[in-house]
Amino acid sequence: MAITEYFIRYLQRRDEIGDKDLARLRAMKTEHVSFAPGEVIVPVERIARRSCMMLQGMSARSHQLVGRPNERVITAVHVPGDFVDLHGFVLAGLEHSVVALGPAEVEFVDHDELIDITETYPHLTRLLWMATLIDAAVHRQWLVAAASLRSSAHLAHLLCEIYTRLGAVGAAADLQFTLPLLQRELADILGYSPIHINRAVRDLRDRGFLRWTGTEVEILDWAGISRLARFDPTYLDMEKHRR
Amino acid sequence: MAITEYFIRYLQRRDEIGDKDLARLRAMKTEHVSFAPGEVIVPVERIARRSCMMLQGMSARSHQLVGRPNERVITAVHVPGDFVDLHGFVLAGLEHSVVALGPAEVEFVDHDELIDITETYPHLTRLLWMATLIDAAVHRQWLVAAASLRSSAHLAHLLCEIYTRLGAVGAAADLQFTLPLLQRELADILGYSPIHINRAVRDLRDRGFLRWTGTEVEILDWAGISRLARFDPTYLDMEKHRR
DNA sequence: CGGCAAATTGACACATCTCAAAGCCTGTGG
DNA sequence: CCACAGGCTTTGAGATGTGTCAATTTGCCG
Numbered sequence A, B: 001m002a003i004t005e006y007f008i009r010y011l012q013r014r015d016e017i018g019d020k021d022l023a024r025l026r027a028m029k030t031e032h033v034s035f036a037p038g039e040v041i042v043p044v045e046r047i048a049r050r051s052c053m054m055l056q057g058m059s060a061r062s063h064q065l066v067g068r069p070n071e072r073v074i075t076a077v078h079v080p081g082d083f084v085d086l087h088g089f090v091l092a093g094l095e096h097s098v099v100a101l102g103p104a105e106v107e108f109v110d111h112d113e114l115i116d117i118t119e120t121y122p123h124l125t126r127l128l129w130m131a132t133l134i135d136a137a138v139h140r141q142w143l144v145a146a147a148s149l150r151s152s153a154h155l156a157h158l159l160c161e162i163y164t165r166l167g168a169v170g171a172a173a174d175l176q177f178t179l180p181l182l183q184r185e186l187a188d189i190l191g192y193s194p195i196h197i198n199r200a201v202r203d204l205r206d207r208g209f210l211r212w213t214g215t216e217v218e219i220l221d222w223a224g225i226s227r228l229a230r231f232d233p234t235y236l237d238m239e240k241h242r243r
Numbered sequence C: 001c002g003g004c005a006a007a008t009t010g011a012c013a014c015a016t017c018t019c020a021a022a023g024c025c026t027g028t029g030g
Numbered sequence D: 001c002c003a004c005a006g007g008c009t010t011t012g013a014g015a016t017g018t019g020t021c022a023a024t025t026t027g028c029c030g
Helices: A005-012 A019-026 A111-120 A122-148 A151-168 A183-190 A194-206 A222-228 B005-012 B019-026 B111-120 B122-148 B151-168 B183-190 B194-206 B222-228
Strands: A030-035 A040-042 A050-064 A072-078 A097-110 A176-178 A210-213 A216-219 B030-035 B040-042 B050-064 B072-078 B097-110 B176-178 B210-213 B216-219
Touching (some): A005 A019, A005 A050, A005 A122, A019 A122, A050 A111, A050 A183, A072 B122, A122 A151, A122 B122, A151 A176, A151 A183, A151 A194, A151 A216, A151 A222, B072 B122, B111 B122, B122 B151, B151 B183, B151 B194, B151 B216, B183 B194
Antiparallel strands (some): A030 A097, A050 A072, A176 A216, A210 A216, B030 B097, B050 B072, B210 B216
């Protein structure tokens, strides 16, 4: 199996990749696996031996709350092209699990491959590093959104971000996309109760910002919704730049 | 000027550093600069040419809200030993500024030094990468805390984290530390109004968890306060581990 | 001693949570 | 083809946490 072309697009959007680096990427051995909605893709573990890239569908980093077995917090959502738990390669392990949101397909990569890359391909190493830093920038933006936006605007921000990230790798266009998330999952992501999420969805619908039936979302007024969310994609670092 | 020994302690706590790597670290040229409370240490900029390490005092990553000039959100707090804006080396720039909290001293490092390290010292590179990933793990934990804790517990979590991080580099002990933060700054960090922060501080005091006068904090009941905050330092990744 | 910024307190408004119930899809089995 | 079951979505009403505004007190520094 070969590495997902989505991830190569993710990188090429942000920097030039030399022929040798590209060849090394394409030579990475990966294992393709499919998951049903809600399945655990990567469990909490102290020592990880492989990491996974998102190929189809979406996944989430899920933090179980101690002493409250029915509650969890989702701190990241991943779309095709994301190297989901690349950080598990450098950290001592993951303090969260990765779960499928809707049906999902991923490619697992052995850490042996990553060690080889970091020993011999410095520029490629910086690009992998970059991918984890963009995740961190997204975390920061979520903190900003949580502290500064009310529920409807907060939800709007998430929608703007996901659409932009899908669009960046060619997985969405024309202001339409598939969002395989239950309202309960949106609640875990944004830190509200499911009931409040429902009201926020209705609010965005009532304002004419979007159509949303089942898992299909169509944004009707991008200018309006991104203004409400104060969405500025700079943090996604999507410009080409020498790294 | 030589690199801060605090940062070396930060790394050595988490992995063995070979003699060559250590020598390379100590050979890094740095520029020592002091800042007054509230001063901008690193402005928002599209292309950074150097990064800074915290030497004394504290600093914060401050996000200015567009259209609301008097509001900001703080997404990270840095203590001695932290490589504050190392991520600016790999990203196209910073989407936030770094400001001094109280009087602060930092060491600036040219990115030329970091390029050299990433080209020639793979293990040291992974350790620098690790430092940025621990910052990201802290971001995630802040997201979890924001979504799952009420104000007093949320404030308690911040105090537990800062004390633990200070202790990890030998900058605090005996459950006492200096916290050079105004209540207004705590509000920007935790996403509450300054008035509500005040109530949370009083609550923690009233419960007998701590003494807090001016910038001096003394924790009287570590077990109690860390239970309230559901504080588990695993995310700080403070165990030795081959990276 | 005076002045100013920060910390503290009170009262009320608003956002969000919880509990409870009703409506709506979708898959399944008769 | 219909009836049912189960999970998800939607709605309502009251409780709680937090924000805002206004005023007072404290503490520091000139």
